[in-house]
Amino acid sequence: MDIEGRIRKLRRRMEDERATAVLVSAPANLRYLTGFDGVIDDGINGACLVTADVTRFYTDMRYADAAAAAAEGGPWEVGIQRENLYVEVCDELHAMDVDSLAVESSVPYGRFKFISEQFRGAVRVIDHLIEDFRQIKEDEEVGRIAAAAAIADEAFHHMLGYIVPGRTESEIALELEFTMRRNGSEGMPFSPIVASGPNGAHPHAIPGPREVQPGDMIVLDFGARVGGYCSDMTRTVCVGKPTDEQRRIYDAVLAANEAGIAAVRAGMPCVDVDKAGRDVLAQRGFGDYFTHGIGHGVGLDIHELPTIGPRSTQSLRDGAVVTIEPGVYVEGVAGVRIEDLMVVDDGGHRRLTNAPKELIEI
Numbered sequence: 001m002d003i004e005g006r007i008r009k010l011r012r013r014m015e016d017e018r019a020t021a022v023l024v025s026a027p028a029n030l031r032y033l034t035g036f037d038g039v040i041d042d043g044i045n046g047a048c049l050v051t052a053d054v055t056r057f058y059t060d061m062r063y064a065d066a067a068a069a070a071a072e073g074g075p076w077e078v079g080i081q082r083e084n085l086y087v088e089v090c091d092e093l094h095a096m097d098v099d100s101l102a103v104e105s106s107v108p109y110g111r112f113k114f115i116s117e118q119f120r121g122a123v124r125v126i127d128h129l130i131e132d133f134r135q136i137k138e139d140e141e142v143g144r145i146a147a148a149a150a151i152a153d154e155a156f157h158h159m160l161g162y163i164v165p166g167r168t169e170s171e172i173a174l175e176l177e178f179t180m181r182r183n184g185s186e187g188m189p190f191s192p193i194v195a196s197g198p199n200g201a202h203p204h205a206i207p208g209p210r211e212v213q214p215g216d217m218i219v220l221d222f223g224a225r226v227g228g229y230c231s232d233m234t235r236t237v238c239v240g241k242p243t244d245e246q247r248r249i250y251d252a253v254l255a256a257n258e259a260g261i262a263a264v265r266a267g268m269p270c271v272d273v274d275k276a277g278r279d280v281l282a283q284r285g286f287g288d289y290f291t292h293g294i295g296h297g298v299g300l301d302i303h304e305l306p307t308i309g310p311r312s313t314q315s316l317r318d319g320a321v322v323t324i325e326p327g328v329y330v331e332g333v334a335g336v337r338i339e340d341l342m343v344v345d346d347g348g349h350r351r352l353t354n355a356p357k358e359l360i361e362i
């Protein structure tokens with residue numbers, strides 16, 4: 001991981017923004033900036049202060065040894081928090097004569113207010129301070145995401161033999177999680193979604209006690225985590241033979257998925273990638289049943305930049321890792337979603353999800 005390069009990019013951004021000092025506290029941003037993988041609660045026991053000369057990662061005594069080991073020979077130093085992280089950081093800024101401070105736009109209001117009071121100077125927020133850099137993945141980051149995607153692919157194959165009528169959504173979700181963790185996933189980037197029959201009409205349904213029945217479509221949306229990096233995929237299967245209507249919905253979503261993926265290359269406006277898939281669903285009469293953006297970036301967080309939807313303002317950049325996940329949701333009847341993960345590279349993209357996409361009958 002190119003920690004030095006990341007800190008260099010941040011300092012360039014600070015110059016552009018005329019920020020003398022920045023304080024980073026969102027866990028994924030901290031991990032990105034330092035490479036330190038300790039368990040950090042959001043802004044409670046870890047924050048990184050960056051000025052033109054200093055990069056200091058503050059944490060408490062519980063992480064002192066691990067942080068010192070991680071800092072060894074690297075471009076940042078460890079500051080030990082004694083009582084209150086933000087009081088101590090502001091005292092340090094006063095000692096350094098720093099009079100303007102920037103924080104991430106994700107900082108909670110209470111913390112922003114507290115820091116402003118302690119700092120007694122100008123504190124402002126910079127939108128996507130670190131998140132902009134995080135879009136462009138280094139090879140090692142892509143390798144970790146690919147490893148997580150492979151664990152999820154393998155779990156999907158296992159699930160095809162596990163799902164039978166009578167099993168509940170909760171049982172199926174547990175088996176998915178168990179399989180991925182047994183195969184090397186570090187916890188879950190999000191709780192797996194298993195939505196059967198009419199529950200599939202809710203894009204982010206919570207698995208429950210409903211037993212899978214013959215004739216159900218089942219939406220399975222899940223991912224694994226390797227070296228801190230997430231994967232994300234969705235497949236929809238049918239219990240027994242699909243009806244003509246189910247087949248028509250599935251084919252439309254699959255065509256939209258492929259059209260969206262075909263549009264994924266560097267320089268492509270995200271709004272056009274979304275449109276490529278959305279138009280296919282509209283042509284087939286399902287335009288009103290696709291109720292979210294077609295995709296998003298994936299990395300240390302399960303949802304990160306870029307967002308790919310009808311109101312996106314960004315374009316895809318070389319090295320971005322994104323999902324394409326159109327869906328059709330018919331209230332009271334069923335849902336279908338098909339989601340793949342890919343990296344934008346070499347004038348096109350490389351798929352990281354490789355599970356089959358033809359409609360599988362269980």
Ligand SMILES: [Mn+2]
Binds near residue numbers: 233323
């Ligand atoms: Mn997703």
